[in-house]
Amino acid sequence: MRCWLIKSEPDVFGFADLRRRGREPWNGVRNYQARNFLRDMREGDLCLFYHSNARPPGVAGVARVCREAYPDDLQFDPQSPYFDPRSNPAQPRWSMVDIEPLVAFPALVSLDTLRALPEWQTSALTRKGSRLSVLPVSSDQFWAALDAAGLSLDDLNAGPEPRLQA
Template identity: 70%
Template sequence: MSHWLLKSEPEVFGYPDLERVERESWNGVRNYQARNFLRQMAAGDLCLFYHSRNKTPGVAGVARVTRAASPDDLQFDPASAYFDPTSDPDQPRWSMVEVEAVCAFPTLLTLETIRALPGWETSPLTRKGSRLSVLPVTAEQFEAALAAVGLHADHL
């Protein structure tokens, strides 16, 4: 199993929204490196759900990949802000996965706290200028994030 971090703006789609809908397509990613990470995800992989671009950014909970990468449906929808008229339906440029809510964190695990956790010093998340919306997370980083809010992977 691999671990990931998915970023979303909470005013657009936050962890409470994922809990409400239970499962959601993680679509609209328009960065090639982030797309390639989506394509590496497998059903069962666990993801830290990160709230970005808000007053206090941080991890709000854990999600699980329920469906591996498939063509992003929004790339072919002319009414979507994520429409890509150059994407070929026979060889789609963009991918998405489906995720489900697993567990909300009892408190937001802030970026400030994450920076001090073991293993996170090498993460693109803690480096200035990193704006990827999908990032790989090591097992050590994932466990450290859970432990910081009093959780353990065995209880997910």
């Protein structure tokens, strides 16, 4: 099982939204490196759900991949901001996975907190100027983030988050 970090702007779609939805297609990724990482994801992989463009930015919880990569339908929708006129259904350019919420962090683990952890020194997340929205995370980094949230393996094994009311 691999670990990942995925970014989302909470004003647009935050971890609480994922808890309300129960499950969500992770669409709109339009960067080749990030897309390739999406395609590497396997069912059951864990994702740190990161809030970008937030004050403060940081990890809000853990999600789990519940469907592996398939074509992102928004690339074919002319009404969508994610429409890509150069893609075609025979050879879709962009992919998405489905994710579900697993554990909400009791409190956000901020970017500042991650930066202070030795495990995170080498991450693309903490590297200045890096804008990658999907990136691999080592198991050391994953557990360090979970520990910073005050959580343990037991909390992950407790199973999916109860669905929030919409």
